[in-house]
Amino acid sequence: MSRAPRIVSVLFLLLGPLPVSLVHVTADGPVTATVHRQDGTAWRSFKQLLDARRGSHVEGLGELKRYLARFGYMPGAGAEHEPTTDAFDAHMEAAVRRYQSMLSLPVTGQLDSTTLDRIMAPRCGVGDGGHAVPVSLSGSAAASPDGAVSRFTFFKGEPRWTQPDPLVLTYAISPTATVDYLPAGTVRAVFRRAFARWARVIPVGFVETEDYEAADIRVGFYVGSHGDGIPFDGPLGVLGHAFSPKNGRLHLDAAERWAVDMDTETVHSAVDLESVATHEIGHVLGLGHSSSPKAVMYPSLSPREKKAELTVDDIEGVQWLYGSNPGFSLSSLYQQDSSMASGGSSWLPASARLVCAVLVMLVTHL
Template identity: 85%
Template sequence: MLPCRARLVSVLLLFLLALLRRPLPVACLHVAADAPLTATEHRQDGAAWRSFQQLLDARRGSRVAGLSELKRYLARFGYMPAGAEHEPATDAFDAHMEAAVRRYQSALSLPVTGQLDSATLDRIMAPRCGVGDNGHGATASVSLATAGGAVSRFTFFKGEPRWTQPDPLVLTYAISPTATVDYLPPETVRTVFRRAFARWARVIPVGFAETDDYDAADIRVGFYVGGHGDGIPFDGPLGVLGHAFSPRNGRLHLDAAERWAVDMDAETAHSAVDLESVATHEIGHVLGLGHSSSPKAVMYPSLSPRQKKAELTVDDIEGVQWLYGPNPGFSLSSLYQQDSSMATGTSSWLAGSASLVSAVLVILVTLL
């Protein structure tokens, strides 16, 4: 009798272990999951920012070689006092550095520890947009409760600039015929940008018309290396991917030193960057949006190599609609409902699993 009972207990324990190890349902909205980030893999193909691995776990009071470079990085993107990027920096982790790290962690939705933990260094070392966060280039944030119950995290350039013309608002854009990358056919690049512009046009009453007249276009797109005449030089592979200027400037620049890809299934380079994701992000800046602190948003400042993130989230859409109003042919309600149904499905799965676990535990207690 005892061997049979022992076998039954063993079977129940194995069943309970398998149940607890079952993955939760995924509840993401139109966004591919972030690619894994580690603090050692992102700088293998470029020296845009030297490896900050030696800074792991640095905190206030420590002094580590490389902190001065990190201070310049944080100053560049708006987390240190104005002008700090061009001032002499030391390798001391002082109170100003701790405050900057906390601001960075908060703005990028990381655990706010004030220390250079692995999650923070991984995000710092990830490729990103060259437009600053937290007021660098002067963005203004908003915090709004959405109809779906979430809190919006989108931001704008200072003054909430937007394109204004008599209705209907149609902006022309052109891809530079000379500032290109030789391995991507011009028509392929144009197709990518058509899709990227169409995503924004779907949600706001703004049209985009492609033109061959580059100099006369409202929005001018080009690939450049290093210094290229706008005072914001690019820094090589896997550093700053691109940058764009607020309305009505219209310039959208991409770093030609990156390995740009349009089809990750066919692309073999582990350092490849998805062109459509970056194009969609930079168009958001051209329209007046700053960076979002929502990691799933297109307007989040960083993008991992080989990551695809081109579909607009609720946060992206609410931000651009704040500037231009909603497109009469588009409604956010379906996205809210989808998000809600996913959350409900996850809750139901958890509730059902809890009940089953309880039943198994009761049986085990009875047998023991």
Template identity: 60%
Template sequence: MLPLLFLLLLAPLFLSSHPLYAAARPVPDGDHQTDTWRSFDRLLDAKRGSHVAGVADLKRYFARFGYLPESGANLTDSYDELFESAVTLYQTRFGLPVTGKLDSSTLAQIKSPRCGVSDSAVNRVNSEQKFAFFPGEPRWARPGPLVLTYAVSPTATVDYIPRADVAAAFRRAFARWAQVIPVRFVEVAEYEAADVKVGFYGGDHGDGEPFDGVLGVLAHAFSPESGRLHLDAAERWAVDFGREKSDAAVDLESVATHEIGHVLGLGHSPVRDAVMYPSLKPRQRKAELRVDDVEGVQALYGSNPGFQFSSILESDTSSSGRRRAGINIIFVLAMAAMGIVVCM
């Protein structure tokens, strides 16, 4: 009996990072979701040949993120052959069951909060790669050792997180990339003179990529050497989930790390655990670089002489170990609920 009690006490430590446990956490209700994306629920099980109100809106979504041409698409509510091909491509890229119809798993992915960079605005050198670059593989180039300055806007910000906490989150995010490539990032006070300019903006903010409200597009950044990194001010940003209780809270450091990848020239990755995967759930933290992220950025800038790939591999391995441990604990708890004692 004692071993079982011990496991019950440890269970929260293991389950906190397990996806089954995460699914039981509070999630945003419908009122939090961006209105247009929430309306996609009515399209469940729509398939080729059907005509459902809202398909035209989803076609615009697919055009925005690179699955349909921005011009020439038939933006009606008809589920036509071209739209079916777009759904199939979307399912393939996200590792979903390829059905060609709007099943529940596809709609859930479509409605997930995500980065605003188009999935087609990137290219892969060959089919074996997972990581991707912007077309032409743009990167920052400077004579001598590469040093990039960055600054957070003194005016385009949010008032509920101390400025020092925002700065600290970005400092950690930049440091992750600096660990793996020979690039040094320096925080500066002069915003207009910085190479990378960070700001929180709402709605249409003048760059041609308007934000759309809570839990839609979270942020976007532009390819080198633009240096623009914008976050949606409508989101409830968090630097500490212990303090921020909103079920719609978005981890600032995770999004910052992702968007810095775009600033450096990386596109979106289909690897779900990678930082450069395009979507992030509310209250999810995903700020640690994975092998795919590191291989991609090092293909652009080379490896930092002091970097050891084993540190990333160990991180991946330990994450897998925690997931397996979580599964074991769930099994033990289930058996205990049925009155069966399991010795481990």
């Protein structure tokens, strides 16, 4: 890539237009992984478990125990030393309650329709066992202006990217692990927007590179077993997964029908690429899952659902790890950027220092 296109790419990434139709939400929530059956339809078979409760014995409960174990709610289930059964016992009831609490569902301990609908929905492959922080950036209880407690979480140990200031991470999209119906340029544009959302709120820059192996963050689409020990399971199961800092791997299930424009997409089961990309970048930065249903870092995403805009909960979480972009204020979430409506670019004063540093780095190394 020549010097000029690369500099233009960085400028667009850090200064380019970004939607700001963000909302304030109630805000608490996590991370792990194991292997699930190579068939995304297995989750939809859980519908036969409707209204199961403690004392029930229904075929399929054993598979649900493995699901709950995978995502951090039932340690030990499915292991060789503890075979799963189709009995709904006290251990499973406790796991269901933990799941309901984490996903902000009514905590009944039973497999009611609301709980089963959420369990059968497509979701991120990262588990829900993250570490919650009970205080806000200001040192007081982590609460929004309306008193709602934050729900963001982190990987164990709160890992984060560190290097001399300013922090600039490179990313690359695999030239071989792709989906044939989405042009490479379209996928790159989606990730450019997704990275820019996070860059807007924290003092971290993201620079695209063509050197996939040397990139800090490596993105690719894969089917089934793909070498990281966590195979994908087909359409509408696990949508993607990412690893904590400083691993940098971000993988998407190529078996999904990925879409970039739901207004023109005709496939009913299509999944919004930008929403999942934004979510998985949150994991790459060190965030776990949030129990706020409106947050980008909530673990599940329904087909055709668009959820790519960062909420207060997402921003407070990532700023806990990296601090705020100078000059950025959460109050800006309630203001529409008038230049966006006209399609023009908006200058972000908070990013000026970071932009200059990145440009110096690029000119020095090219």
